[in-house]
Amino acid sequence: MGAPKQKWTSEEEEALRRGVLKHGAGKWRTIQKDPEFSPVLSSRSNIDLKDKWRNLSFSASGLGSRDKLRVPRPKAPSSSPSPSPQLLLLSAPNNVAEASPPEDCEKSPQDDKTPSPKYSSMILEALDELKEPNGSEVATICNFIEQRHEVQPNFRRLLCAKLRRLIGVNKVEKIDKSYKLTDSYAKRALAPMKDPSLKKKDSAKSSKAAKGVGQLSPALDAAEAAAMKVADAEAKSHLANEHMMEVERIGKMAEETESLLELASELYERCSRGEALTILQVAHREF
DNA sequence: CTAGGGTTAGGC
DNA sequence: GCCTAACCCTAG
Known part of the structure; x- marks a missing residue:
């Protein structure tokens, strides 16, 4: 029982982030063997990297409560090494998801x-x-x-x-x-x-089948049936309402996605022109 | 080798 | 007592 739990140091975490940026998430073995990171990650297995990355990704979205800055997983890293993303390195040793710009604060908290x-x-x-x-x-x-x-x-x-x-x-x-x-x-x-x-x-609602069927007066029976129908209708309207809210929510998501896309295009354009942007500028849309 | 479910230790 | 992070196990 020498090492019950080995907490990740910020250096290791940092190396992992950079490794993922360099090789992409999922290339744990590659990252672990990369001479750039192997000194730091020597005591970590590729599985450790994977697990840690899982935790990082999750907590980034769970605790941030704002929009998640999940590092995008390069789907096709082999053929197209996109030119600009290095400028967006979120590898600064200090906080990354911490910057809370005065942007939309009332969108996502759609409880x-x-x-x-x-x-x-x-x-x-x-x-x-x-x-x-x-x-x-x-x-x-x-x-x-x-x-x-x-x-x-x-x-x-x-x-x-x-x-x-x-x-x-x-x-x-x-x-x-x-x-x-x-x-x-x-x-x-x-x-x-x-x-x-x-x-x-x-x-009255649920007893219909269970109780003696022949005993109740027809009037009561009718009332019962009516009650059930009302309840049913209520349930349905509730459901409909829920669906409406869901639609609304998705609409908002689409909106957000669109503006993000816009932002991304803008960034891409700027970066291809050779402009250098800091993450802070990006966060505050000062560019 | 990786992804993902499962287990356990530690912190609040 | 609950939640999370680190660790373990296994299928594909």
Whole structure:
């Protein structure tokens, strides 16, 4: 037990960033062997680099809360070594994502639902609604939650950690690769019509099938049906509303993307003309 | 060799 | 108690 955890030094982190800029993300072995970085990264394996980069990328978008400055992954690095990007080196040893320019501050914080880390309840809700007898896979749960809530890009990973926690407290059980609510927790939490232990007079809505069908007066029956329809309509309108908001949100994203594209073109043009720009100028649009 | 899921230690 | 960062394992 000599080295329980080896925290990354800023030099190592820096070398990694530069390595990624130079070789591209995914070329971990190459970066690790590059004579430029190998002295610094000698104690790190290529896997370490990968893991660290994963953390860096995620936390950059998660904690920044502003637009993420994720380093773009070069999709086709082989043929087209783009001329200018070196000028944008975000490798300054000091903070990079720290510069908070007075730009749009009211765009992204579109808290639709629950941006707060109440992931546990979201997961429980998902498992509850999915009701898959054999459990739900992580991907399924992830999709489900993403549809109802805004989640951060690293949500999937958080989800795994979270699921483990829930297993630890016996709220969730793992079946092969899938997860589901434990029986005990499901009963306690949703105490629905199927639970025999509590025979409370269920609300009019759900008791239809379970209760004696022949007993109720036709009027009550009709009222019941009407109530259900109202509830249904309400649910649908709620859904529609949600979709509207989603559309709106996507629209805003498109807007942002467009302006970013504009910015990029501008930068590219300037840089190809030989103008040198500092990251600070870029951040403040002073160019 | 890389990507991604999973595990665990440490910090708040 | 929860979250994150570092570490581990394995499929492709």
